[in-house]
Amino acid sequence: MRRFPLLRAAAFAASLLAAPVAAQQQDARADGKTFGESLRDDAQRAAQTQPDAADLPNYDRNAVRGLEALNDDPDRIESNAATAATSHQGYQAMRDSIANRARFDSAEIEDVIARSLAINETPLDYTSGMTVTGSQGACVPLPPGSASAGTYTATCNSGTRIKQSAAQCTVPLIASVTQRQQWHYLCNDTGASFGLPWCSSFDGGSCRITGYRPGPCLQWYGSGSGHFCSEPGDPIAEISCDAPDPRHTPYAVTTDRTVDTASDESQCLGLSDNSDCTLDTEICTDSSPETRIINGVSVTRSCWEWQRSYTCTSREAASDCSDIESQGTCRFLREECLTDETPCETWERIYECPLPAGATETTQYVCDGDVYCIDGSCETIERTANDEFKDAVTALHAMDEARGAFDPDTLTLFRGTRNTCSSKVFGVLNCCKGKGFPLIPGISLLVALGCDREEVLLHERDAQGLCAYVGTYCSDKFLGVCLTKRKAYCCFESKLARILQEQGRRQLPKPWDKPKEEQCEGFTLDEFAQLDLSQMDFSEVYAEFTEAARLPDELETSILIQQKIEDYYARSGQ
Incomplete structure (x- = not known):
């Protein structure tokens, strides 16, 4: 019986709430009617008056005429769009991105995955192990990989030669x-x-x-x-x-x-x-x-x-790029004008070439069935490659070098020294050969040929991987044609410092300055703190660290384990 009074109370409360809502709705209708009546005269007058383009906001009669012309000739839309695209900032950004993106030759990709393909063809050759008795199984040599000793920058010239x-x-x-x-x-x-x-x-x-x-x-x-x-x-x-x-x-x-x-x-x-x-x-x-x-x-x-x-x-017309192009291993990167002339008379073509491989290449093995037994209980050794050790060693060494490479005067790290060398465009004497070219024994020979001693020292330091190539500029020109060019380098105390500078500048980003102005400044403390060393490629220095650590040979270790297993069974008569 108590439920009905409660329902009546709820209905009464709802009626109290509905009363103000209805009043608000009536007020809104009245306001809307008044606003409509105020605009009625303007609407009637506008309907009876000839439209004026000046009264229309953002109306451009010329633009409308242009659209009308395109309506009569739709084929012009495509040609007008192509004309406008050449000066459009967004279109240029898209075209530059396409032109500068990394390109890989199919042969290079096949070289990289050649080892995986070889193992995929005959997987059992690399996974078949040996019995628990240890009488079978051996370490199988892996197919040669695509590892390279590194790359170097090679340049050549094309364009006009002044004779x-x-x-x-x-x-x-x-x-x-x-x-x-x-x-x-x-x-x-x-x-x-x-x-x-x-x-x-x-x-x-x-x-x-x-x-x-x-x-x-x-x-x-x-x-x-x-x-x-x-x-x-x-x-x-x-x-x-x-x-x-x-x-x-x-x-x-x-x-x-x-x-x-x-x-x-x-x-x-x-x-x-x-x-x-x-x-x-x-x-x-x-x-x-x-x-x-x-x-x-x-x-x-x-x-x-x-x-x-x-x-x-x-x-x-002249070009001295035939030697580089005939190698077939160099990848074309870009072409830069050596002068500020328009049109450009002398171009430098820049290639990335692989360094020659060493005389001997260490063979890698996979030992897939090593067994270790104690008191008759035998377990198969699971071998998992650990590639974090070299990264950790490299990172620790980088931090150690950062301590010694700090310049208290400029508060920077890994500051380099600017070095330049010259060479005649389309000339015979080239004082800029470094990494990728054999060192000529004896400084006196190059000096006698016309090179400075500083250029010869740069040749040696670059061959050791201590210098980063910045760029080239024309130092002597005649009638708009470059006769002599100079290459600018930033050289560092170690190969690791050079890699940190090259790859760190790409991360920040902090590109090299113009070749004629670059002074090889180091990283500020804030810039160095932003670098992610785990994203850098230190493969060029891995061999130096592993050689210094003198790690035991994996194949030799597996042979010793195998021998101990065989000795154990020989002693137990099994």
């Missing part, structure tokens, strides 16, 4: 003497009263005025010492003609000699007219005697012949 050549020519001085007769006449412009022709009568011929003399006096004044000419006549002009004038009688006929000298440039025209040839020197090669008789006339000159020396350049 320079020297040329000489002679320029003799040619002297000639010309003899000609001259007819000389007198004339004036005061008339023929003086018995002289008018000077104007010689105009237009091969005549010219060569001098003047005083003319006759027209009026004298005074007498004795005071006698002077008060009205002089026009001066008498001297006329010289190359040919006789039949109208007049010359007062003199003479023979004139003219000396002309000219340099004979005919032998040097091919060089002087060549824009690729530059005049270096011009020296006199014939100056004695200075005075010579030419057609009976003495001619004096300080030099009679010169020799000119030119340097001529020519361009030709």
